[in-house]
Amino acid sequence: MVDKKFFDSLERVTGVVMNGVQKEAIRHTSGPLLLLATPGAGKTTVLNARILYLILRQGVNPENILALTFSKAAANEMDVRFQQLYGQLVKQRVRFSTIHSFCYSIIRTYFQKNRISFTLIENEQGVLSKNSVLKRLYEEINQTILTEDKLEELANAICFIKNSMIQISDVQNMDTKVKDLGLIYEAYEDYKQNAHLGNKLIDFDDMLTLSNQILEENPEILLKYQKQFHFVLTDESQDTSIIQNKIIEKVTKLSDNLFVVGDDDQSIFGFRSANPKYLLDFKTVHPHARILIMEQNYRSTPEIVQVANVFIGGNTQRYKKTMVTENPSDEKIKIHSFDYDYQQLDYIIEELKKKKQIGQTAILFRNNISAINLIDHLESANLLFYVRDSGYKFFNHWVIKDILNFMRFSYSDKNLRIFETIYTKFNSYISKQQIEYLKNQDPTQSVFDHLADLPTLPAFRKKNFQELKRQFKKLNGMPPIDALRYIRKDLHYEKKLEEFSERLGLSMDSFHGILATLENIAQGMKTHKEFADRLRYLEQLMLESAENKDNNAVVLSTLHSAKGLEFDCVYMLDLVDGILPNLESIKAAEKKKPDSLEEERRLFYVGMTRAKKELELLTVENLNNQDVVESQFVGEIRDIVCPGRSRTGKGVSLTTFQLEKGADIRHKAFGIGRITVADVESDLLEVKFRKLGIKQFSLKVCLEGKLVSSVL
Numbered sequence: 001m002v003d004k005k006f007f008d009s010l011e012r013v014t015g016v017v018m019n020g021v022q023k024e025a026i027r028h029t030s031g032p033l034l035l036l037a038t039p040g041a042g043k044t045t046v047l048n049a050r051i052l053y054l055i056l057r058q059g060v061n062p063e064n065i066l067a068l069t070f071s072k073a074a075a076n077e078m079d080v081r082f083q084q085l086y087g088q089l090v091k092q093r094v095r096f097s098t099i100h101s102f103c104y105s106i107i108r109t110y111f112q113k114n115r116i117s118f119t120l121i122e123n124e125q126g127v128l129s130k131n132s133v134l135k136r137l138y139e140e141i142n143q144t145i146l147t148e149d150k151l152e153e154l155a156n157a158i159c160f161i162k163n164s165m166i167q168i169s170d171v172q173n174m175d176t177k178v179k180d181l182g183l184i185y186e187a188y189e190d191y192k193q194n195a196h197l198g199n200k201l202i203d204f205d206d207m208l209t210l211s212n213q214i215l216e217e218n219p220e221i222l223l224k225y226q227k228q229f230h231f232v233l234t235d236e237s238q239d240t241s242i243i244q245n246k247i248i249e250k251v252t253k254l255s256d257n258l259f260v261v262g263d264d265d266q267s268i269f270g271f272r273s274a275n276p277k278y279l280l281d282f283k284t285v286h287p288h289a290r291i292l293i294m295e296q297n298y299r300s301t302p303e304i305v306q307v308a309n310v311f312i313g314g315n316t317q318r319y320k321k322t323m324v325t326e327n328p329s330d331e332k333i334k335i336h337s338f339d340y341d342y343q344q345l346d347y348i349i350e351e352l353k354k355k356k357q358i359g360q361t362a363i364l365f366r367n368n369i370s371a372i373n374l375i376d377h378l379e380s381a382n383l384l385f386y387v388r389d390s391g392y393k394f395f396n397h398w399v400i401k402d403i404l405n406f407m408r409f410s411y412s413d414k415n416l417r418i419f420e421t422i423y424t425k426f427n428s429y430i431s432k433q434q435i436e437y438l439k440n441q442d443p444t445q446s447v448f449d450h451l452a453d454l455p456t457l458p459a460f461r462k463k464n465f466q467e468l469k470r471q472f473k474k475l476n477g478m479p480p481i482d483a484l485r486y487i488r489k490d491l492h493y494e495k496k497l498e499e500f501s502e503r504l505g506l507s508m509d510s511f512h513g514i515l516a517t518l519e520n521i522a523q524g525m526k527t528h529k530e531f532a533d534r535l536r537y538l539e540q541l542m543l544e545s546a547e548n549k550d551n552n553a554v555v556l557s558t559l560h561s562a563k564g565l566e567f568d569c570v571y572m573l574d575l576v577d578g579i580l581p582n583l584e585s586i587k588a589a590e591k592k593k594p595d596s597l598e599e600e601r602r603l604f605y606v607g608m609t610r611a612k613k614e615l616e617l618l619t620v621e622n623l624n625n626q627d628v629v630e631s632q633f634v635g636e637i638r639d640i641v642c643p644g645r646s647r648t649g650k651g652v653s654l655t656t657f658q659l660e661k662g663a664d665i666r667h668k669a670f671g672i673g674r675i676t677v678a679d680v681e682s683d684l685l686e687v688k689f690r691k692l693g694i695k696q697f698s699l700k701v702c703l704e705g706k707l708v709s710s711v712l
């Protein structure tokens with residue numbers, strides 16, 4: 001009865017009437033509890049309300065409460081949400097923290113007490129920084145340079161090792177694309193321990209490893225934390241890694257007051273060793289735990305909820321949950337296919353222009369690079385935007401630096417300093433010795449003239465240098481878009497990139513993406529300077545976009561960073577196989593290893609369930625100048641949204657949609673085409689594709705292998 005007062009005042013403050021399960025979770029005061037929920041079920045809402053309940057109703061001191069989540073942004077958002085709603089009721093600050101910052105406080109206290117000096121190397125610049133150390137060790141061990149993309153792969157692999165608590169001796173058995181990972185890892189750990197005697201170097205994930213070790217080896221320290229944090233709550237618990245899990249379990253062992261909130265269907269950080277297994281095994285570890293399930297979605301329309309339910313049901317490793325909603329109906333999920341990526345962007349811009357308010361709209365994508373073209377388009381259309389991952393370093397990528405250096409050099413083929421940065425990146429056949437020779441020549445003359453004047457040079461090489469001189473001169477007079485193509489094709493920069501990628505085992509996809517993005521930005525520009533200025537301007541806009549956050553600006557975010565958020569309207573773009581799902585997961589699934597494809601499905605699901613009212617899925621047939629195939633997930637959604645269109649009449653109705661002459665279908669490998677023949681008796685399906693022309697297939701194989709799907 002007394003709790004009624006609490007819930008009444010909660011309702012007044014939040015405007016939310018808690019449902020039965022939510023109330024039960026909020027009122028749960030002792031013992032472990034797993035609160036499993038579907039998206040939009042109010043997990044964060046309940047977690048905050050439970051903290052309030054503990055403080056106001058149970059008289060718990062806020063200092064004894066620890067609310068953990070797994071990203072800085074999520075911790076901040078929880079804190080802000082709590083302050084906004086309950087700041088008036090609770091004056092003392094509650095500790096909302098990431099697990100890393102909690103661990104940092106453990107090691108800092110321990111090191112200070114034991115007079116151990118340490119340096120954090122995660123975000124440092126210069127030779128001591130984690131990235132510089134990793135780069136140096138990789139290059140020493142592998143005798144080859146490490147690109148930014150590979151560096152990210154290496155850093156992720158090391159993060160994975162630590163979070164999964166993999167022993168050094170087992171690293172070599174890991175399935176990884178990083179060459180000699182075991183050796184690099186060992187050297188890295190050794191360097192951090194011993195390179196600076198008397199000073200430990202510590203990276204982000206060392207905070208976890210060291211905290212776990214400190215708590216394990218020092219019972220008095222562990223007891224201090226156990227006594228201080230009598231109540232521990234973890235949000236987004238599906239993202240807990242093995243080591244994080246161990247730390248949480250240790251700290252809560254005494255009080256046993258662990259309140260775990262999560263959704264196994266939203267576990268999307270596998271590359272950092274996050275694993276839904278923690279949730280799936282909760283009852284085994286805590287046999288006396290309560291498990292509550294919240295399936296009511298307060299966020300989205302029935303149209304979105306129903307489709308998302310069926311879609312996530314395609315995964316096998318999950319708690320079976322069925323989302324329901326009482327929200328009013330709205331529009332169906334929309335699916336749009338475009339021939340080219342720029343058409344997709346034009347469409348979004350037109351749609352945004354029709355809206356009065358765009359602050360409740362988000363554009364979500366798999367890879368940060370998708371944001372760059374968007375920014376360019378949005379700026380041109382005078383639409384305000386906010387980029388959530390504004391730290392993305394697109395504009396500093398070495399490929400962009402190369403391109404700008406080609407352009408700069410074309411202005412003055414005397415500039416040896418710039419020439420040195422590009423001479424290996426086109427077919428120059430210039431040796432290091434020749435570069436040394438140039439250093440002693442008259443700097444007011446063309447480097448090509450100097451080279452052509454070399455005494456013992458064969459005639460064809462002379463001609464070659466004269467030709468290069470002519471080519472760079474030609475490049476200088478071109479508008480940026482033509483210049484880009486000229487650098488790629490005529491000066492063979494792209495071929496050099498391919499050779500480079502092959503040597504280092506890199507995929508060309510990201511390079512294609514960068515070059516195509518540059519081409520998009522260069523459209524319609526007249527001078528190289530204008531192009532370079534535009535790049536600088538866009539970079540600045542991106543960095544400053546955080547200021548637009550609450551200013552009616554459309555939100556641009558990767559799917560990963562959008563977790564926990566909600567918007568009236570969501571566009572998901574670039575939905576093609578190879579991006580979402582990514583290539584590795586498709587290949588693994590073909591070899592009957594479905595785990596990563598399941599994670600890709602969860603990522604897609606997280607994106608869909610951010611939408612309250614409108615959800616639009618956008619796919620293209622040509623992305624970054626490459627022909628691509630629609631995401632298999634989009635095909636599935638299409639079949640869920642529009643099952644069994646007319647099954648009567650002529651044609652082949654062995655599937656949920658009609659296969660008949662004149663009907664448009666989507667082939668998994670070849671994209672959209674129009675049926676010219678569909679004949680069961682002769683087992684023939686003949687399709688005319690827009691770009692590939694007519695192709696014939698076995699009807700049986702297509703149907704059994706689900707190679708064809710309907711087009712809305």
Ligand SMILES: Nc1ncnc2c1ncn2[C@@H]1O[C@H](COP(=O)(O)OP(=O)(O)OP(=O)(O)O)[C@@H](O)[C@H]1O
Nearest residue numbers: 016017018019039040041042043044045298299564
């Ligand atoms: N009982 C309720 N009645 C009405 N609205 C509610 C109720 N509980 C939560 N909500 C609203 O539902 C929306 C989703 O809540 P919240 O963000 O807490 O969900 P979540 O489970 O954390 O979502 P996700 O896991 O998808 O990020 C919010 O707008 C919240 O105010």
